[in-house]
Amino acid sequence: MARISAGITTSHVPAIGAAVDLGKTAQPYWAPLFAGYEFSKRWIAGHTPDVILLVYNDHATAFSLDIVPTFAIGCAERFQPADEGWGRRPVPVVEGHPELAAHIAQSVIQQDFDLTVIHRMDVDHGLTVPLSLLFGQPAAWPCRVIPLAVNVVLYPPPSGRRCYELGHALRRAIESFDEDLDVQVWGTGGMSHQLQGPRAGLINQPFDRAFLDRLIREPAALAQMPHIDYVRLAGSEGIELVMWLIMRGALHERVREVHRFYHVPASNTAVGHLILDNTE
Amino acid sequence: MALDKPYADIPGTVIFDAEQARRGYHLNMFCMSLMQPENRRRFLAGERAYLDAWPMTEAQKQAVLDRDYNRMIALGGNVYFLARIFATDGQSFQHAAALMTGMTEADYVKMMLSGGRSPEGNLYCTEPDRG
Numbered sequence: 486m487a488r489i490s491a492g493i494t495t496s497h498v499p500a501i502g503a504a505v506d507l508g509k510t511a512q513p514y515w516a517p518l519f520a521g522y523e524f525s526k527r528w529i530a531g532h533t534p535d536v537i538l539l540v541y542n543d544h545a546t547a548f549s550l551d552i553v554p555t556f557a558i559g560c561a562e563r564f565q566p567a568d569e570g571w572g573r574r575p576v577p578v579v580e581g582h583p584e585l586a587a588h589i590a591q592s593v594i595q596q597d598f599d600l601t602v603i604h605r606m607d608v609d610h611g612l613t614v615p616l617s618l619l620f621g622q623p624a625a626w627p628c629r630v631i632p633l634a635v636n637v638v639l640y641p642p643p644s645g646r647r648c649y650e651l652g653h654a655l656r657r658a659i660e661s662f663d664e665d666l667d668v669q670v671w672g673t674g675g676m677s678h679q680l681q682g683p684r685a686g687l688i689n690q691p692f693d694r695a696f697l698d699r700l701i702r703e704p705a706a707l708a709q710m711p712h713i714d715y716v717r718l719a720g721s722e723g724i725e726l727v728m729w730l731i732m733r734g735a736l737h738e739r740v741r742e743v744h745r746f747y748h749v750p751a752s753n754t755a756v757g758h759l760i761l762d763n764t765e
Numbered sequence: 766m767a768l769d770k771p772y773a774d775i776p777g778t779v780i781f782d783a784e785q786a787r788r789g790y791h792l793n794m795f796c797m798s799l800m801q802p803e804n805r806r807r808f809l810a811g812e813r814a815y816l817d818a819w820p821m822t823e824a825q826k827q828a829v830l831d832r833d834y835n836r837m838i839a840l841g842g843n844v845y846f847l848a849r850i851f852a853t854d855g856q857s858f859q860h861a862a863a864l865m866t867g868m869t870e871a872d873y874v875k876m877m878l879s880g881g882r883s884p885e886g887n888l889y890c891t892e893p894d895r896g
Contacts, residue, residue, distance in 0.1 A: 550797075567800075638781065681862075682778050684775070684887055685866050686882040716775060716778070749880055750880075
């Protein structure tokens with residue numbers, strides 16, 4: 486049977502991808518950020534899963550305003566890195582896992598979550614930057630990736646509570662897949678940031694640190710936090726953090742914290758990163 | 766009954782809700798077109814002519830020509846769509862964010878390096894009613 490061995494969260498700032506692609510990771514501005522992922526790269530080299538279910542948001546790339554799905558799962562064989570206006574990132578094509586993805590879609594829809602099924606889409610920095618942070622610059626990504634896109638662009642996104650409960654449904658779906666697969670669930674985006682208007686640049690370190698603590702220790706209570714608290718306290722784009730609750734809902738109630746990193750700033754954003762062991 | 770929009774009380778912030786999305790549909794779809802390299806080239810070669818092919822309001826077109834991102838957002842633009850414009854200009858999110866705050870990019874970068882904009886005094890347009 487498939488099993489979820491670990492959960493990972495990380496921010497997915499596009500400038501981080503540019504720093505990797507342009508060879509700037511050792512520059513004084515970026516070095517402290519990448520230092521926070523050194524442990525993670527070593528860890529994942531010894532814990533490379535068969536499949537990553539990667540929860541992220543599309544940034545007006547695959548989904549325009551024509552169709553805005555709240556939850557969408559990528560069931561394709563492969564996904565090309567998108568041209569977001571700066572040209573395509575020079576990163577490997579993302580290989581999917583259509584059999585597990587289709588199984589998850591069927592199981593989760595039958596658990597009353599209406600996933601949109603996608604058979605063709607490009608993936609943007611929301612998905613590829615986390616892979617770069619954990620795996621560096623390989624010729625091919627070392628495992629399969631199933632994209633799970635969540636709308637956080639057009640307000641309102643799904644509530645934290647619904648995201649957390651989707652995580653539970655995903656766990657039941659994965660654990661009912663017959664093949665013996667090691668699966669990790671990643672939740673990306675955040676932490677506090679605002680990219681628009683005169684309030685751009687907002688960072689709320691106490692909010693972020695409390696979010697990291699509560700995500701690990703009391704996720705069900707954290708999932709009750711209303712949208713207004715995210716956008717007011719963590720910035721209009723900080724609401725991406727609801728996606729971390731999907732990852733957390735897919736793990737056991739108690740998990741072991743393997744690694745934690747928090748850094749300000751990456752461009753406009755507070756970067757948070759966790760590795761949570763789900764095997765105990 | 767009108768929808769509750771408590772986010773109207775966040776200073777310096779426009780939440781991209783269904784009403785804004787309706788207002789900005791054509792502006793944002795113009796931005797999407799800039800994901801094609803050929804369209805970026807055509808836009809830069811003649812911005813006004815390129816914009817005139819889209820059913821946008823005159824105010825939206827002028828805001829694009831002026832690179833007035835706050836105005837574009839007020840008129841229904843969303844920053845992830847508008848990113849196609851500053852990407853076409855070879856600029857970053859940090860450049861655009863600095864522009865929107867009215868700071869120089871150097872001052873903005875300095876603010877971010879010293880921990881970002883503080884939440885203090887930046888959470889409510891009006892002080893919350895403590896009574």
